[in-house]
Amino acid sequence: xxRTVAVGGGEVWTDDTEGEGIxxxxxxxxxxxxxxxxxxxxxxxxxxxxxxxxxxxxxRSPAPTTAYRQSEDLRRVLDHFGLDRAVLVGSSMGGKxxxxxxxxxxxxxxxxxxxxxxxxxxxxxxxxxxxxxxxKLATAGDMDGLLDLSLRTFAAAGTAPxxxxxxxxxxxxxxxxxxxxxxxxxxxxxxxxxxxxxPCALLLGEQDTPQVVRCNEAMAARIPxxxxxxxxxxxxxxxxxxxxxxxxxxxxxxxRVT
Numbered sequence: 001x002x003r004t005v006a007v008g009g010g011e012v013w014t015d016d017t018e019g020e021g022i023x024x025x026x027x028x029x030x031x032x033x034x035x036x037x038x039x040x041x042x043x044x045x046x047x048x049x050x051x052x053x054x055x056x057x058x059x060r061s062p063a064p065t066t067a068y069r070q071s072e073d074l075r076r077v078l079d080h081f082g083l084d085r086a087v088l089v090g091s092s093m094g095g096k097x098x099x100x101x102x103x104x105x106x107x108x109x110x111x112x113x114x115x116x117x118x119x120x121x122x123x124x125x126x127x128x129x130x131x132x133x134x135x136k137l138a139t140a141g142d143m144d145g146l147l148d149l150s151l152r153t154f155a156a157a158g159t160a161p162x163x164x165x166x167x168x169x170x171x172x173x174x175x176x177x178x179x180x181x182x183x184x185x186x187x188x189x190x191x192x193x194x195x196x197x198x199p200c201a202l203l204l205g206e207q208d209t210p211q212v213v214r215c216n217e218a219m220a221a222r223i224p225x226x227x228x229x230x231x232x233x234x235x236x237x238x239x240x241x242x243x244x245x246x247x248x249x250x251x252x253x254x255x256r257v258t
Contacts, residue, residue, distance in 0.1 A: 001015070001016050001017075001018060002014070002015050003016070005076065005077055006076070006080070007068065007072070007073045008066070008072060008073070009064075009065065009066035009067075009068065010056055010061075010062060010064050010065060010066065010068065011061065011062060012053050012054055012055065012056060012073060012077065013034075013053060013054045013059060013060035013061045014051060014052070014077060014080075015034065015051070015052050015053070016049070016050075016051045016081060017045045017049055017051075018049060019049035021049060022048075022049075022086060022110050022254075022257060023048065023049040023051055023083055023086045023087070024044060024048045024050045024051070024086070024087045024089060025050075025051045025052070025077070025078070025083075025087070026050065026051070026089050026094070027052075027053075027055075027088065027089070027090035027094025027095070027097050028052070028054070028055065028058070028059075028091060028093070028094050029091040029093050029094055029115075029116075029236065029237075030092055030093035030176070031092065031150065031154050031168070031169050031172050031236065031237070032058075032168035032171070032172055033055075033058040033059030033060075033168070033171060033172060033175070034053060034054045034058075034059055035168065035171075036091065036168055036237070036239050036240070037239055039239050039240060039243040040239050040243045040246050040247050040250075043243075044247065047251070047254075048087075048250075051077070051081060051083075051086075053077055055070060055073065055094075055097075055175065055179075056068060056073065056178075056179060056182075056183075057175040057178040057179045058174075059171070059175075063174070063179070064182040064183070065182075066182065067182055067183075067184055068182060068183060068184065069183070069184045070093070070096075070097040070100070070183065070186065071097055071101040071104060071186055074088075074097055074098075074101050075101065075105065078108065083108075084108060085108055085109070086108065086109065086110060087109075087110050087111045087112075087113065087250075087253065087254065087257065088109055088111075088113065089113035089114075089115070089250060089253075090112075090113070090115070090117060091115040091116060091117070091238065091239065092115070092116050092117060092118055092236060094115075094117075095114040095116070095117025095118060095119070096117060096118035096119055096120060096186065096189075097186070098117075099112070099114070099189050099196075100120065100186040102196060103189055103195060103196070106195075106196075106197070106198065109198055110198070110199075110257045111198055111199040111200065111253045111254070111256060111257050112196065112198055112199070112200040112201075112253075113200075113201055113249055113250055113253050114200065114201070114202040114203070114216075115202075115203045115238045115239070115246065116203065116208055116212060116234075116236050117219065118212075118215075119190050119193070119219055120185060120186045120187065120188050120189045121187075121188025121189050121190035121191055121192075122190040122215050122218070122219075125212070125215050126211070127209070127211060130149075130153060133149055134149065137149065138176075143173060147166060147170050150169045151165065151169065153209060153236075154169070154208075154209070154235060154237065155169070155235050155236065156208075156235045157205070157207040157233055157234055157235040157237075157241050158235070158237075158240075158241075165237055165240055168237075168240075190218075190219070193222035194222055194223070194224060196224065197224060199225070199253055199256035200223050200225065200226045200227070200253075201226065201227040201228075201229060201249050201252065201253050202219060202220045202223070203231055203234070203238055203242075203245065203246065203249055204220070204228060204230050204231065204234075205231050205234030205235050205236060205238060205241070205242075206230060206231060206232045206233075206234065207232075207233070207234060207235045208234070208236050209236070212236065216228075227252070229249055231245055
């Protein structure tokens, strides 16, 4: 069931399949919206109650008009659905949000699935050169150039014309620009990863950027008992590139939930 959920000073679009058991909450990356989960939804909704939502400014959620934090929006979504506990699966930006929430509210997270995740407090995760290139293209209004750069950087495992990846990435641009200056950074989390005492699995895309690969390896080493899955044919879009591996990661994670 689709519905709009109020968050602090704004709202987000959500979709809830409803059902019994510990729910699965899906958090999308910053280079796509909640549609990125579509390749794995049939397999997941057949087994679990699945809730997904578009972060502010992405997909069907309005652009933010006030300052906000992603982890607080996640808390509001869980509160809206009356969820005391959930399995969180986050991709990239969504993984960063899931980690921050798990550190602040560990009792509400039954397990943590991380797909090519980001994390606050890790040095050198961002590339100054890439940030400069993105800024120049955005300032010039060159959306085609920005898309080409994004596909080369984040979607290296794809084959031209890579239509679905291109559609999702282009559709994420409004989110990039409308959230700038509004989204507040989460507290540093990398040094606290050892505090995560819950079932956790991390999928690393070996065709992702070198910075993300190094970060993901370091994250998996720091999280106690984290299962590291290396995907040779995957970039920064695991649900498009290796959907079966994503489904296996989630189902294996549920087997570890008590």
